Amino acid sequence: MIQANNITYRIGSKTILKNISVNFEAGKINLILGPNGAGKSTLVKVICNQLKPQEGSVFYEGIDIRKASVAELAKVRAVLSQNTELAFPLKVKEVVMMGRYPHFSVNPTAKDEQAVEEAMHFFDVEGMAERDYLTLSGGEKQRVHFARVVSQIWYPSENGCRYLFLDEPLTFLDVHYQFQFMHKLRELLKQQDLVIVGVVHDLNLAAKFADHLVLLNNGELLSAGTKTEVLTQENMKTAYRLEPVIHNDERGMYLFFE
Numbered sequence: 001m002i003q004a005n006n007i008t009y010r011i012g013s014k015t016i017l018k019n020i021s022v023n024f025e026a027g028k029i030n031l032i033l034g035p036n037g038a039g040k041s042t043l044v045k046v047i048c049n050q051l052k053p054q055e056g057s058v059f060y061e062g063i064d065i066r067k068a069s070v071a072e073l074a075k076v077r078a079v080l081s082q083n084t085e086l087a088f089p090l091k092v093k094e095v096v097m098m099g100r101y102p103h104f105s106v107n108p109t110a111k112d113e114q115a116v117e118e119a120m121h122f123f124d125v126e127g128m129a130e131r132d133y134l135t136l137s138g139g140e141k142q143r144v145h146f147a148r149v150v151s152q153i154w155y156p157s158e159n160g161c162r163y164l165f166l167d168e169p170l171t172f173l174d175v176h177y178q179f180q181f182m183h184k185l186r187e188l189l190k191q192q193d194l195v196i197v198g199v200v201h202d203l204n205l206a207a208k209f210a211d212h213l214v215l216l217n218n219g220e221l222l223s224a225g226t227k228t229e230v231l232t233q234e235n236m237k238t239a240y241r242l243e244p245v246i247h248n249d250e251r252g253m254y255l256f257f258e
């Protein structure tokens, strides 16, 4: 479990995150929502230890991440950032192998090769293994990056959980691959030691797949809980300045914006 307690993050005189406390449990699809500029990416960067908050602490299984070594953390924590781009030509399988860099020093081991093959198979990109990454479409590149980040934490850790952070993973994906990706996350979560935290904009996808939602607005925690607790008329009005019609029936929950 990840516990972020009383996180405040400032840049100069601007407070980007204001006293935020949230928990993310293993085995759940945890999604962070909120309007543009709400602080979602910043919160992900703080909880994955890329940014140090001025106030507050982040704990993984009760251990303060400031005490964890960067090298050890990289073996159990993978991050898919927004706008991941590569400017130089590499084969797809070489890009996926980048996920294994924290695990070997000079040459990949058979275990690293196996993780890359299995992750490519899992995300259905093994047919592109030999292709130049730069020639792929936006959606194909995104699936290669899924394989890369998941290969990083492919094997269970000897002591503790694995952590996967996904900042807007669905950008570039058509609706087929968006749904396929969310189903793949469910499949990955069968491994009980995995904590997944994602940022998405699509509220209906969040309503369909999320187990736990965190809604940020203007750097503050507006709401956290289940979809029915978070995706309310009042919260949508505060965060998005729109009043959706919300349906909740046996087929699921839907928000219609007009």
Ligand SMILES: Nc1ncnc2c1ncn2[C@@H]1O[C@H](COP(=O)(O)OP(=O)(O)OP(=O)(O)O)[C@@H](O)[C@H]1O
Pocket (backbone or CB within 6 Å): 011, 016, 034, 035, 036, 037, 038, 039, 040, 041, 042, 043
């Ligand atoms: N390095 C920085 N310098 C100045 N302001 C910053 C910096 N990084 C982030 N911000 C500001 O902090 C706020 C939160 O940014 P953040 O990227 O976390 O938002 P977000 O919720 O992920 O937004 P989006 O949905 O648009 O991606 C924004 O107003 C942004 O301009």
